[in-house]
Amino acid sequence: MATEPAGSDLPEILARYPRQPGELLNVLIDLQAHYRYLPKKALKETAEYLNVPFSQVYSVATFYKALSLKPRGExxxxxxxxxxxxxxxxxxxxxxxxxxxxxxxxxxxxxxxxxxxxxxxxxxxxxxxxxxxxxxxxxxxxxxxxxxxxxxx
Missing domain, CATH: 3.40.30.10 (Glutaredoxin)
Structure with a gap:
């Protein structure tokens, strides 16, 4: 598990999903598992990849308690x-x-x-x-x- 978004990790994770807005939660769960939190860079790139507003990505990321914008422990x-x-x-x-x-x-x-x-x-x-x-x-x-x-x- 990485703690910082590496340049090559993020595109590889996003590529697992079709470019459909309905995949947003799945992508965020995968990113959370990989980084143990949701880095801002990952949220921005997810918005671009899925062609949804950043505000929507942020809204979903902050709605679920299982997702975190701060680094979480191992x-x-x-x-x-x-x-x-x-x-x-x-x-x-x-x-x-x-x-x-x-x-x-x-x-x-x-x-x-x-x-x-x-x-x-x-x-x-x-x-x-x-x-x-x-x-x-x-x-x-x-x-x-x-x-x-x-x-x-």
Whole structure:
């Protein structure tokens, strides 16, 4: 995964898609996966490639929480704040993550290793409190269990 748009990467990614406005979200998802965020240069070139206004590209890029205009960490941590998780200790888990990582929800560590996010529900209420790191789900979290998980990532 690249962190800055390289001259040769962007045209190669765009070439995977037909030049149709309906491909906008697909292109943005692919760019997000490649760069871990959506660089402004990539947004401008996407607008040109798909022949849509930059304002439309920007609007879609800022509408979806899964897309980011700021560099994100190599690993994205999502902590559930649903009712079950909240009642079973999610606030303490978030506080522990803030202490260990030195960032707040919505921020990324300076080494670009972790991005911390909160979500409304991860759909694993029986395992509350729950978090995801990338595609892995971790439940029945405690502060010590959390530290052990982070050491393995």
């Amino acid at each position: 690993h994205v941590i999502k902590v559930c704040q649903g009712t079950a998780c909240h009642l079973r200790g999610a606030p303490a888990i978030i506080e522990e993550l803030q202490n260990v990582l030195g960032i707040r929800p919505g921020e990324t560590t300076s080494d670009l290793k972790f991005t911390l996010e909160t979500v409304n529900c991860l759909g694993a209420c029986a395992l509350a409190p729950v978090m995801m790191i990338d595609d892995a789900t971790y439940g029945e979290l405690t502060a010590s269990k959390l530290r052990n998980i982070l050491q393995k990532v």
